[in-house]
Amino acid sequence: MRFTLFLMLLLLAAPTTAQTPSDQDDVIRVETDITNLPFTATDSSRRFITTLAAEDIRVLEDGVPQKLFTFQRETDRPLALAFLIDVSLSQEKTLPDEKAAVRTFMENVVQSNKDQVAIIPFTGLPYLELEMTRDMLNAYRVLQRVEVAAPAYYGSGRPLGGISTGPGMPAPPEEGRTSINDAVALTADDVLAQVPGQRRRAMILLTDGLDTSSRLTRKDAIERALQAEAVIYVIGIGDYSMSGEGVDKGMLKDLAERTGGRAFFPKKEVDLQASFAEIEKELRTQYLLAYSSTNKKRDGMYRKITVEVLNPELKKQKVQLRYRPGYFARRGQ
Numbered sequence: 001m002r003f004t005l006f007l008m009l010l011l012l013a014a015p016t017t018a019q020t021p022s023d024q025d026d027v028i029r030v031e032t033d034i035t036n037l038p039f040t041a042t043d044s045s046r047r048f049i050t051t052l053a054a055e056d057i058r059v060l061e062d063g064v065p066q067k068l069f070t071f072q073r074e075t076d077r078p079l080a081l082a083f084l085i086d087v088s089l090s091q092e093k094t095l096p097d098e099k100a101a102v103r104t105f106m107e108n109v110v111q112s113n114k115d116q117v118a119i120i121p122f123t124g125l126p127y128l129e130l131e132m133t134r135d136m137l138n139a140y141r142v143l144q145r146v147e148v149a150a151p152a153y154y155g156s157g158r159p160l161g162g163i164s165t166g167p168g169m170p171a172p173p174e175e176g177r178t179s180i181n182d183a184v185a186l187t188a189d190d191v192l193a194q195v196p197g198q199r200r201r202a203m204i205l206l207t208d209g210l211d212t213s214s215r216l217t218r219k220d221a222i223e224r225a226l227q228a229e230a231v232i233y234v235i236g237i238g239d240y241s242m243s244g245e246g247v248d249k250g251m252l253k254d255l256a257e258r259t260g261g262r263a264f265f266p267k268k269e270v271d272l273q274a275s276f277a278e279i280e281k282e283l284r285t286q287y288l289l290a291y292s293s294t295n296k297k298r299d300g301m302y303r304k305i306t307v308e309v310l311n312p313e314l315k316k317q318k319v320q321l322r323y324r325p326g327y328f329a330r331r332g333q
Contacts, residue, residue: 056310078114185216
């Protein structure tokens with residue numbers, strides 16, 4: 001986990017009630033026991049709620065209430081976005097529309113003075129075609145060059161590795177295969193986890209969900225995304241006529257929701273654009289809370305987070321909160 005420490009005299013003398021620091025740029029990321037949790041709130045009609053207060057909610061870790069020291073609405077925190085694009089043959093007919101939607105999303109959402117993007121096409125292996133950058137013109141050029149593997153992928157990017165191989169372990173995938181879990185895990189480890197500073201990290205995964213050759217499990221992929229503090233948004237799309245099986249909605253929803261993200265399943269180009277518009281709203285309409293866990297053990301174990309709505313009026317409105325459901329504690333003394 002990455003953690004933050006607000007080195008300000010105000011905090012040293014702060015009361016125990018939740019604070020709303022105004023100087024969010026004046027922070028230093030250090031090794032502490034502070035947990036940061038972005039979350040969104042929507043009503044029963046999926047409209048975003050922007051009026052929550054700290055007293056409207058309660059945070060529990062493994063069932064134990066936690067005391068907040070930060071609660072604020074965030075709309076402008078810098079973004080680090082990794083576009084993970086399935087380029088296997090099952091995407092041949094949909095890839096042009098996907099690329100157009102990604103381009104439009106970048107143009108409308110990414111602020112080149114502070115946000116960063118990376119582009120990682122994948123088949124059996126993920127290829128880092130564009131490392132995290134604020135150079136949007138170069139991002140457009142790289143995106144334009146992304147093509148479907150036929151059957152091998154011939155991009156110029158660096159293949160992401162690091163999954164153990166050897167006797168008794170699965171062999172690296174052959175060309176023409178699709179390894180979604182591996183691609184997610186390696187993108188989390190090698191790209192998003194390496195982003196410094198206070199950024200909102202998100203992976204936008206475009207695929208049909210038909211994993212044919214991953215050496216890692218879905219649980220492995222989710223755990224690595226959580227360790228990188230990355231939310232996964234999924235665009236479930238594919239060439240139905242070629243795959244014969246459509247889109248694995250269950251797998252993709254699980255992958256997204258267990259990291260605090262959402263899955264979308266567009267059927268037409270207009271639906272695809274609408275899906276990206278929803279992701280844009282969510283990335284720019286979030287809250288951030290922070291707390292220091294009452295559990296001081298540095299055992300590397302998973303900690304489950306629950307955020308409950310306390311306000312009776314909000315309960316009547318059936319307010320839904322979406323956030324990553326936990327994290328892994330630090331290891332150490």
